[in-house]
Amino acid sequence: MAPLMAGGSSRKMRIGLIGAGRIGQVHCKAVAATPVAEVVVVADFFVKAAQACAEKFGIAKYCQDWNEVVQDALVDAVFICSPSDTHCDIIIAAARNGKHIFVEKPIDYELSRIDLALQEVAKANVKLQVGFQRRFDPNFMRVKKAMVDGEVGEPYMLSIISRDPAPPPIDYVKKSGGLLYDMAIHDMDMARHIMGCEAIEFSAMASSFSPEISAVGDVTTAVVTMRFENGAIGTIQCCRKAVYGYDQRIEVLGSNGGVEIGNNYPNTAVVSTAANISRDLPLNFFMERYAAAYANEIFAFVEAVVEDKPTLVTGKDGRIPVIMAMAAKKALDERRCVSIREVLYGNSKL
């Protein structure tokens, strides 16, 4: 392949999209908004979805089999937006074909499979970015900046509130891996990203307020407490249901002060009546709340590839939250504090 645009070349970076569902289309839009990349092929097991996506975004080619994409000589990078259980296989195949990789979270829930996939990525020396889009949200970025710039100082406490507007369908819950793997894992990524070091000890408590969810052995509500290497204590408060909408907040307290972020709203209007002073509900769910974040993460990945820089969310970043979820689950099940070392027995490094 000819070199990419950087360094004077004017060739666009060529992307093969695997998975033409909602999130795949979100990424197509982001690619359309950057002049240095283009989607050249889209694959989906439901080939009609691939076709519709190709038409909507003016993509030249579509197919059913993702193997065609990873083997396509034209393709510089693949976006893996297919079901989670296909991620590792596609990563391995893409790496072996020398393609750069953007993969939706989670890489997988099996640590051994993740390790295998990341070894192939390392061997092939291709770039890989995991889709933890919240890291690219302007609010969370501002918290990170407050940490990096010293506004917070030495961190003491971290508190994450993470609530969905409503539980997913019960069929989804069944296959989700449970609240800690499905929901808290994203907050775990955020926790270690903000803290800038690893969590080494976990405790957890949980309840279910849905008989339907209890029936499939899961919980609706959980608190995870973590001790970090720097001594800071962090909490994640997860809930499947907040009737007022998607609730994603974080705050950090440190020696120099604190920083906290709130939710995003559709407008700033405040209405005052004889009853109360009110504003509209926050943006309802992740597609609205993280619209800018989704675009930003794609711009960052494209930039990393085009300018040959490291990606901002690495394979390690995809791997560690799985270990954290394992530790939190063990702590929950055994009603005790669990150290990360216990979980990693046999795994030599974090």
Next chain:
Amino acid sequence: MAPLMAGGSSRKMRIGLIGAGRIGQVHCKAVAATPVAEVVVVADFFVKAAQACAEKFGIAKYCQDWNEVVQDALVDAVFICSPSDTHCDIIIAAARNGKHIFVEKPIDYELSRIDLALQEVAKANVKLQVGFQRRFDPNFMRVKKAMVDGEVGEPYMLSIISRDPAPPPIDYVKKSGGLLYDMAIHDMDMARHIMGCEAIEFSAMASSFSPEISAVGDVTTAVVTMRFENGAIGTIQCCRKAVYGYDQRIEVLGSNGGVEIGNNYPNTAVVSTAANISRDLPLNFFMERYAAAYANEIFAFVEAVVEDKPTLVTGKDGRIPVIMAMAAKKALDERRCVSIREVLYGNSKL
């Protein structure tokens, strides 16, 4: 021309852009984001600007002379983003060529020229939309909704705060028509839009806090007070300089309550230190603050053309704020209340 996409056709609406400057490019981006329209030609007196714009947005054709655009048989609609003093000539030519028209504000500052242009538009029965983008801003839209839905009730008072981060270059000020024509006019549009009726009496007071701006006979700071047909009293508080950034707020009080909107911020982070509790400055200027509004107004115009519906900001909407600015200026100069009828003497209708 073949019919547009609506009604089963799959042809995109074809736009000719006149003026390849900043706002022209903003509109190109909005067009790129809708699947039902495309820019097919771009003209700019500085032909290199036209060329650069064509390359950046993949526009097939560019030229220097706007006459080529209005006469281009392919073109369904023109976007007039050239200097204000060219607007009326282009409107007239476009109308005579049967093109729909999106024209940046102001149509013109001369009422007689505006009337001439709008007569041609009426004669040609083409659609025209004026670029009062604030009407499409989610905050102002929520205020309008509070009025329409009865949350406010019978309106008593309207208060508009309108402040720029810094005065424009003095050369711009010289040709701007003065603070009332250049700046307050947009707030006048918002005032009558929100109020849903016309202002009939004006009073104004102004000061200059810039020797440079005083020297060219203009002011930096003005308050305009208006009585509306429904008896409500409105104020517009304009200032060329607010060091903390672009400040655009509005509130309405009525029999059922009040509604007010604030500024938009880059993030929701609140930082607490030993000094104070703070947040970052609001979005600095109109391009950031009204990013969504600019896109929304273009989507609305495209929809009006494609679906053959009335535009949401008509020629009349572009004409009346000019009359309001005339009345306010007269009130300011003569230090007295001035009725709109006085200004319109010889003009039969509002």
Next chain:
Amino acid sequence: MAPLMAGGSSRKMRIGLIGAGRIGQVHCKAVAATPVAEVVVVADFFVKAAQACAEKFGIAKYCQDWNEVVQDALVDAVFICSPSDTHCDIIIAAARNGKHIFVEKPIDYELSRIDLALQEVAKANVKLQVGFQRRFDPNFMRVKKAMVDGEVGEPYMLSIISRDPAPPPIDYVKKSGGLLYDMAIHDMDMARHIMGCEAIEFSAMASSFSPEISAVGDVTTAVVTMRFENGAIGTIQCCRKAVYGYDQRIEVLGSNGGVEIGNNYPNTAVVSTAANISRDLPLNFFMERYAAAYANEIFAFVEAVVEDKPTLVTGKDGRIPVIMAMAAKKALDERRCVSIREVLYGNSKL
């Protein structure tokens, strides 16, 4: 009389209260909270009210005739909380008897009577403080501090919102002197207090949204615009009715930035439901909103007397807002800008 407590004496400052109504009782409470003053006599035309007040606050003596109070040798200072039309007579009598004076606003609505009273005060060299309690409100004090400390810089604009929860009874309105004298006058005091200089030009526009109030020749809604000596432009937006409660806000914009204050609330709770995000209504009216301010102004007066310092709200401060209301009323009636000099023709000084 023996000297007061300051300077080592332990005698309390002795106050005679004239008017045992609501505001008189509020002041009794404030006096009770300071160890350096006490109310020793209370007079009220309705002698039962005087008696009840005396019992409630443990005041040794009560009477019907205010002359007894101003002539009482024990009394150091009088609090004039009787109807407005008695203020000047009492001031004059108190001054002639060498009593210090705390007088509720307004001193009077007749400039000539005010001047006569203030001349007697000057002649007697007693202290006088006018009850503009808002100057002692923590919010307004913070705005003043922002002006004094340079946070605002050179002031450009001042905006005051002043709204009552509901119109007073129509009998009160009839005798009130009209919206500008009755309501806006307090905002005029605040305007010149915050601005630190005088308003020199006035404009006004008003409407009535109450047939009952229209019928007695008054308005419910008014905007007053003022130019100050320093060039700043100020607005006062008054309304008799805001269904959500007492609404008293102010903001200043200047060369270094802006400062604004909001209302006070009974609590900080924010309730999020499936309908909206809401908080309780603001404190409903002046007794709640200005509870701290009423106490603070009394502490300040007592301190001024005990420590022989100038009062913080002088006779001049009580006189000028009357002139401002006269100018605003003239501007409203004559639909033109009115300079303060016009109003003061024959009055040599502000």
Next chain:
Amino acid sequence: MAPLMAGGSSRKMRIGLIGAGRIGQVHCKAVAATPVAEVVVVADFFVKAAQACAEKFGIAKYCQDWNEVVQDALVDAVFICSPSDTHCDIIIAAARNGKHIFVEKPIDYELSRIDLALQEVAKANVKLQVGFQRRFDPNFMRVKKAMVDGEVGEPYMLSIISRDPAPPPIDYVKKSGGLLYDMAIHDMDMARHIMGCEAIEFSAMASSFSPEISAVGDVTTAVVTMRFENGAIGTIQCCRKAVYGYDQRIEVLGSNGGVEIGNNYPNTAVVSTAANISRDLPLNFFMERYAAAYANEIFAFVEAVVEDKPTLVTGKDGRIPVIMAMAAKKALDERRCVSIREVLYGNSKL
């Protein structure tokens, strides 16, 4: 003794104050503000403090020995504001003398001593109220109301943030019983008060960010997680140091929505400069933040005695937080979840 004021009697309730320190004086002020009670005697081991307090608040009698107070035939009720380790002895003596009791928190840290004292109170059938003043704070009261009124619905999660502006002197820390007993205990009271049921399982994690505090075996930072009888999960996040001031917030999420409260501020002013948008720091510490709450709790106790109603914070309410702190401490030390039953082994009831 003659009956109290209720029922037509005009006798004031007579209070004997034990402990003339800061909090004792705060309560004197509250008593002064109610017409139905008076402090008639004050005792303090430092008799000069008792004397000074008596002079300041016009209390007729003072002494060194608290026994004189509890045996004083004039006294209806005692306020126990002496050091914690004297509380139980005084409670027992007061109860045996038939005095009603207001006792500062904690009753004691030894469960056996508390039980003994409360048995005497029950035997004597006197009223006892524990000084958990936060229950009388308007913000926390609004949260409780949201729970009681059904705004929250079935509770899912409770989150308490509790941070002091700075650690106390190390000598205080040494004797404090540790962060959980000294600081978290008040949040534990709030947790069960808001939740309306008991916490039955505890987990805790803690760190120290002060070498000095580590050296005396204590921590600066702790998170306690609790499961309540209703299934809700609660967290308390405590820290000895928040440089921006006293930080006391709470939020509850439930099936119908959420409610959260913020801090209280000295004013509502928002200052906008070229640097940021800021407000002043929150009220710095408990004396300022809970000024109204301290008065309210005394009014409530006086009312309970005068009107012969149950107190709003009972002996049981003082006892249970001690058990909660015991459980949390055990959970922290043993790095595991601890049930309240474990701690209560041998104690038959909560």
